[in-house]
Amino acid sequence: MEKFEIHGGRRLNGTIKISGAKNAAVAIIPAVILSDGICRIENLPDINDVVAIAQILKKMGASVKRIDKTTLEIDSKGIRNPVADYDLVRHMRASSYLMGALLGQFHRAEVALPGGCDFGVRPVDQHLKGFGILGAKHTVEGGMIKINADSLVGDHVYLDVVSVGATVNIMLAAVKAKGRTTIENAAKEPHIVDLANFLNSMGADVRGAGTDVIKINGVDFLRGTTYSIIPDQIEAGTYMAAAASAGGDVTLLNVIPKHLESITAKLREMGVSVEENDESVRVVCSDRLKRCNVKTMPHPGFPTDMQPQIAALLATANGTSIIHEAVWDNRFKYVEELRRMGAEINVDGKIAVVEGVDRLKGAPVKATDLRAGAAMIVAALGAEGVTYVEDITHIDRGYEHVVEKLTGVGADIKRIFTNDNVTNTA
């Protein structure tokens, strides 16, 4: 079994280069299905979710060439059968974007009901509502969602909840539909804007991305393109939290500070110094953090994907903090693991009350999902003693070269392989 072994208590100093955004990449790669040309996607993160979604396209018949570690060249004209591989799809939430892309290009799609992180129900009712309004019908048979449309005609979709996935999927189904589609109550995350910019670089007509009203005028043809993915807002936020946890002076390169505003504001409220430059942020922290309250909200609010990481910081802040997880039903599973390190956190539904303790102590913990795993690393870097993080495949899904990036700023973290009583170090 692979684990991270982390010896806490070392201050972090130096620079970390942030990679391309996972949640933009896993939306833009399926969107290539809509192209009638060849697409070159650059600044992709070197993570398992990107490998997985590219493999699904390849299995359907697309040509996928890896130009280098962060660049793929994809020609999807080889896709003849819009059916995504059941086993490959069911383990990855973002594969739900194949529904919108296949429907938009072929007016037909067969995709497994999505899997993904294990924190509460992850419905797709709003996705299917949007497809229905455009003229599609769906059934669920044998774990597969089967969607068909004689034709797709633009219309007005009002989302009942702000949903990143539904906004993405309806955009993908609408870009080649007849006429205009309006999505109201749309998600405004940076990766929604990135997807719109990618689609428009192919000749689509998508306006208003980044606001809660997106208007799409359908087109018949989408050319090939070359496109570079935006930097990852959540990866950057995670390393900002790591610097605050361990203490030190860390500069993150290749970021868009505007995408980090809510994270920066919260860290400053906790007493962390954050200096914003054109394409970098510098995080300096040496004192004990101050308590604060956090409520997760759709962008531009505080991102739910940073909630576990900020909880790991508040676990040793001076005072009592309240965390309100307002996006997901059950995103506090990681709290049990932080408790093993001495955290004093009580969870009641969507609210967690965090009593700051002086210091956490290293312990064997599990990554219960991608961002929970990131939170274990953040906690371990500031803890006393050694922490072993298990189930790190979750972390490898969404964080590129995490050991190299952290050792590059002085952290003591290594990937170890344990089988029975023998422990080998990578």
Ligand code: EPZ
């Ligand atoms: C995306 O998930 C992200 N995943 C998640 O990041 C992120 O937590 C989430 O957006 C919120 O920002 C990707 O981009 C691949 P939603 P998604 O649809 O699209 C409810 C990570 O760590 N809802 O915005 O699945 C839903 O239950 C991952 O990178 C419906 O009710 O999230 C939730 O309460 C974890 N019906 C809320 O909306 C629907 O049809 C937001 O979900 C869809 C969603």
